[in-house]
Amino acid sequence: AQKVTQAQTEISVVEKEDVTLDCVYETRDTTYYLFWYKQPPSGELVFLIRRNSFDEQNEISGRYSWNFQKSTSSFNFTITASQVVDSAVYFCALGKAAGNKLTFGGGTRVLVKP
Amino acid sequence: DVKVTQSSRYLVKRTGEKVFLECVQDMDHENMFWYRQDPGLGLRLIYFSYDVKMKEKGDIPEGYSVSREKKERFSLILESASTNQTSMYLCASRPTRLLTQYFGPGTRLLVL
Numbered sequence: 001a002q003k004v005t006q007a008q009t010e011i012s013v014v015e016k017e018d019v020t021l022d023c024v025y026e027t028r029d030t031t032y033y034l035f036w037y038k039q040p041p042s043g044e045l046v047f048l049i050r051r052n053s054f055d056e057q058n059e060i061s062g063r064y065s066w067n068f069q070k071s072t073s074s075f076n077f078t079i080t081a082s083q084v085v086d087s088a089v090y091f092c093a094l095g096k097a098a099g100n101k102l103t104f105g106g107g108t109r110v111l112v113k114p
Numbered sequence: 115d116v117k118v119t120q121s122s123r124y125l126v127k128r129t130g131e132k133v134f135l136e137c138v139q140d141m142d143h144e145n146m147f148w149y150r151q152d153p154g155l156g157l158r159l160i161y162f163s164y165d166v167k168m169k170e171k172g173d174i175p176e177g178y179s180v181s182r183e184k185k186e187r188f189s190l191i192l193e194s195a196s197t198n199q200t201s202m203y204l205c206a207s208r209p210t211r212l213l214t215q216y217f218g219p220g221t222r223l224l225v226l
Contacts, residue, residue: 004156006156009154033213035214037217042219043123043202043204043219043220043222044217044218044219044220045157045204045206045217046217047214047215047216047217050213050214091156091157093157095213100145100147100162100164100170100208101159101162101172102157102159102215104156104157104158105156106154106155106156107154107156
C-alpha cells in the first residue's frame with residue numbers, strides 16, 4: 001500500500017522568511033512519481049512539480065526548490081523569501097508508474113503574514 | 115491552458131436528496147477523476163474513468179456513483195445524500211500520455 005505523510009499541519013511565517021514543507025512517502029514500487037500541488041483559498045489545486053523515482057536531482061524554480069532523497073523516502077519543498085501570495089495549502093502526492101491513482105498527503109497549510 | 119470546470123462552487127442539499135455534481139474539461143483528456151477533500155485527510159479518490167462509459171472504483175466509492183456519457187463530462191452522483199457526505203469535491207483530468215492531473219475549482223457540498 002502507498003502512503004504519504006505530511007507531518008506539519010500548519011506553518012506560520014512572516015514574509016521573507018524561508019519555509020520548508022516535509023513530505024515522507026511509502027511505496028513498494030521501484031518506479032513511481034511524486035508531485036506537489038498548491039491549493040490557494042480559491043480552492044483549485046495548482047500543479048507545481050512532478051519527479052520520477054529515477055531522477056534524484058534537486059530542482060529550483062524561482063523561489064521554489066525541491067529536495068528529493070530516495071534514501072529517506074522524502075520529497076521536501078522549500079519556499080525561499082516567502083510572500084503573502086504563498087499562503088495556501090500544499091499537498092504532496094505519490095503516483096504509480098502505471099495506472100491512475102494518486103495518493104495524497106494530508107496537506108500543510110502555510111500562512112505568510114505581512 | 116487546461117480548463118476543468120465544475121458546475122457549482124457551493125451546494126446545500128437535504129438528507130436523502132439526489133445530488134449531481136458535474137465536471138467538464140476542454141482538453142480532450144481520456145482520464146477523469148472525482149476526489150473528496152476533508153481536513154487532515156487530504157484528497158481521497160472516489161471514482162475515476164479512463165474512457166467514455168468506463169469507470170473504476172477508487173478508495174471510497176460507497177454512497178456514490180458516476181456517469182461518463184461524453185468524453186468531456188464526468189458526473190458524480192450521490193443517490194441519497196447523507197450528512198457524512200458534507201465535503202469539498204474536486205474533479206481532475208489528465209491525458210493518458212501524461213501523469214499529471216489537472217484540477218477544477220472544487221464544489222463545497224453541505225448536506226443538512
